[in-house]
Amino acid sequence: MSFFADPITFISNWLNSLLTNWGVPPGWAQFILFILGAGALSLGAMVFTIFLIWLERKLGGRFQDRIGPNRVGPWGIFQTIADMLKIFTKEYITPWGSDPVLFNLAPVLAMAAVLAVWAVIPLSSTVYGSNIQIGVLYILAVGALGELGVILAGFASNNKYALLGGFRVVAMLISYEVPMALTLLVPVMLTGSMGLNDITSAQRVWFIWQAPVAALVFFIASIAENSRAPFDLIEADSEIVAGFNIEYSGLKFGMFYVADFLHAFTAALIFASVFLGGWRGPGAELYPALGFLYLLIKTAIVYFITISIRFSLPRLRVDQVMAFNWKYLTPLALVSLLVTALVDKSLPAGQGWLRLGGLLLANLVIFVVADRLVSIYHRRKNQERRVVSGPRPIAVTLREKPAEPVEVES
Amino acid sequence: MLHEWLYLVIFLTISMFIPAAAIGAAALLSPKKPSPLKNSIYECGIETVGPSRIQFKAQYYLYGLLFLIFDVETVLLYPFAVAYNRLTLFAVLEAVLFVAILAAALVYAWRKGALEWT
Numbered sequence: 143m144s145f146f147a148d149p150i151t152f153i154s155n156w157l158n159s160l161l162t163n164w165g166v167p168p169g170w171a172q173f174i175l176f177i178l179g180a181g182a183l184s185l186g187a188m189v190f191t192i193f194l195i196w197l198e199r200k201l202g203g204r205f206q207d208r209i210g211p212n213r214v215g216p217w218g219i220f221q222t223i224a225d226m227l228k229i230f231t232k233e234y235i236t237p238w239g240s241d242p243v244l245f246n247l248a249p250v251l252a253m254a255a256v257l258a259v260w261a262v263i264p265l266s267s268t269v270y271g272s273n274i275q276i277g278v279l280y281i282l283a284v285g286a287l288g289e290l291g292v293i294l295a296g297f298a299s300n301n302k303y304a305l306l307g308g309f310r311v312v313a314m315l316i317s318y319e320v321p322m323a324l325t326l327l328v329p330v331m332l333t334g335s336m337g338l339n340d341i342t343s344a345q346r347v348w349f350i351w352q353a354p355v356a357a358l359v360f361f362i363a364s365i366a367e368n369s370r371a372p373f374d375l376i377e378a379d380s381e382i383v384a385g386f387n388i389e390y391s392g393l394k395f396g397m398f399y400v401a402d403f404l405h406a407f408t409a410a411l412i413f414a415s416v417f418l419g420g421w422r423g424p425g426a427e428l429y430p431a432l433g434f435l436y437l438l439i440k441t442a443i444v445y446f447i448t449i450s451i452r453f454s455l456p457r458l459r460v461d462q463v464m465a466f467n468w469k470y471l472t473p474l475a476l477v478s479l480l481v482t483a484l485v486d487k488s489l490p491a492g493q494g495w496l497r498l499g500g501l502l503l504a505n506l507v508i509f510v511v512a513d514r515l516v517s518i519y520h521r522r523k524n525q526e527r528r529v530v531s532g533p534r535p536i537a538v539t540l541r542e543k544p545a546e547p548v549e550v551e552s
Numbered sequence: 553m554l555h556e557w558l559y560l561v562i563f564l565t566i567s568m569f570i571p572a573a574a575i576g577a578a579a580l581l582s583p584k585k586p587s588p589l590k591n592s593i594y595e596c597g598i599e600t601v602g603p604s605r606i607q608f609k610a611q612y613y614l615y616g617l618l619f620l621i622f623d624v625e626t627v628l629l630y631p632f633a634v635a636y637n638r639l640t641l642f643a644v645l646e647a648v649l650f651v652a653i654l655a656a657a658l659v660y661a662w663r664k665g666a667l668e669w670t
Contacts, residue, residue: 172555180563184570230578238591239604250571257567261560272559279630280560300604301593313612316619323626327633334637336630388594393578397571461669464615468658468667472622476655479629480648483636487644 148430150269154179183271184257191404195222198403198449205453232392239300240389248295249390249397255288256405263411264339266421266433277338278326281412282319285367288401289315292376295398296386307385310376310460315367317467322363324475325356328482329416342420347494350417352501355478355508357417359471361444364409366467368402371452375460410444411437418444474512481508614666618658625654 145152154175161171196211196219203210211218236245262277264270274280289311296308330336332352333344350357366373377385387398414420418440421433458466485504489497593600632639632647661667
């Protein structure tokens with residue numbers, strides 16, 4: 143295997159032979175390689191975040207018709223490095239009455255939970271951290287750990303805004319875990335394994351074609367898990383002034399910040415691995431370095447959509463967010479799970495294209511029916527509301543009478 | 553197989569260690585000048601009234617309970633999903649029945665108004 147076809151395996155083999163030549167026993171050589179690999183992957187992910195923060199600020203500027211960072215270095219690319227250096231030298235302020243252990247543990251947990259997901263994602267056909275058989279379950283469990291970090295931050299800060307942010311985490315992030323877990327069941331069902339390597343290599347046809355509804359629900363739930371713009375109730379600046387991280391300063395705040403940006407990219411990475419075929423593409427088995435490129439392109443597309451949603455949609459109210467989850471996404475995820483199970487079982491086995499067509503058709507039917515139900519629900523609700531609403535006068539002068547509510551024809 | 557778990561343990565340790573080390577390094581670099589005013593709780597510039605960790609709203613607790621039900625359900629469904637390719641149609645119908653019972657729980661919570669934000 144040459145260096146250009148598969149650089150990571152090449153370097154790892156070279157290091158392994160080097161260590162064995164030095165007289166290190168094979169077990170210890172493996173152990174040292176594991177430590178080096180894990181360190182390189184997690185450090186690389188953190189350093190990559192510096193680029194991601196710049197990218198998101200620049201793109202956000204473009205979406206909102208601004209220039210974005212443009213002073214430090216070409217296109218402002220060193221802006222984040224300058225910010226990092228500054229945040230490193232900022233004082234830690236521990237508020238009066240806070241719980242010191244939990245207060246310091248929370249940012250570490252939030253960051254570690256995002257980093258830990260990278261351990262199981264296959265980056266190409268030969269390069270992956272760990273090929274455990276319960277990869278999907280591991281991702282869900284580790285994601286819940288990050289929520290625990292945010293809850294701890296809200297509770298330990300001894301601040302009512304932070305506590306409110308923590309409450310909202312309990313309500314929102316935890317609720318959106320339900321459709322996320324339910325939709326991840328569909329690829330597991332189609333593959334017959336929970337390992338992410340198996341899921342990726344089973345996708346001769348991408349799972350987004352066999353389960354588009356599940357992919358859509360998973361995408362929305364992963365944006366909400368990230369507490370990004372239409373769902374950014376947890377750190378709503380204009381309501382609860384940044385919520386759970388209000389009392390944090392210096393690099394402790396920086397850890398929450400980095401974790402947030404890295405989480406957005408990681409969510410796109412999981413989506414690309416589970417629904418868009420991961421590293422699969424023409425020639426990716428022969429030249430694993432190409433697999434990196436395919437995965438990066440797919441992830442970048444999903445990430446770009448996430449950012450564009452973040453910068454174009456306004457924030458929802460808390461009751462709307464909860465109703466959207468429990469009354470729409472969760473039933474939709476349940477129905478899509480059941481329909482996939484039944485349709486896939488009732489169609490004759492062995493005929494790949496027939497199953498693909500059947501699943502796609504069933505998903506389209508689910509989507510259209512769900513859409514009709516929601517519009518019927520809204521029409522009924524608007525009829526109830528019409529009695530109360532109507533043009534209201536902003537200021538009433540003495541001469542004019544307030545306008546009567548006008549009946550609107552639907 | 554044991555190697556994979558060893559790698560996972562190493563990775564988890566390192567991913568906890570790196571943020572902790574960064575925070576510790578920044579603690580060495582940063583100035584330390586606490587004062588009572590600086591360490592007071594940040595709330596609109598007015599001093600906090602009463603304890604901060606208060607009971608707030610029971611609705612959050614209801615959502616927590618619902619989450620517990622559905623998360624346990626989903627974890628129980630994962631073995632079914634892994635074995636799905638080897639199952640007969642009858643076994644799949646049993647799983648459908650299992651999900652339907654829990655969907656009935658969702659409908660019950662909905663009708664009782666547990667999902668309304670009041």
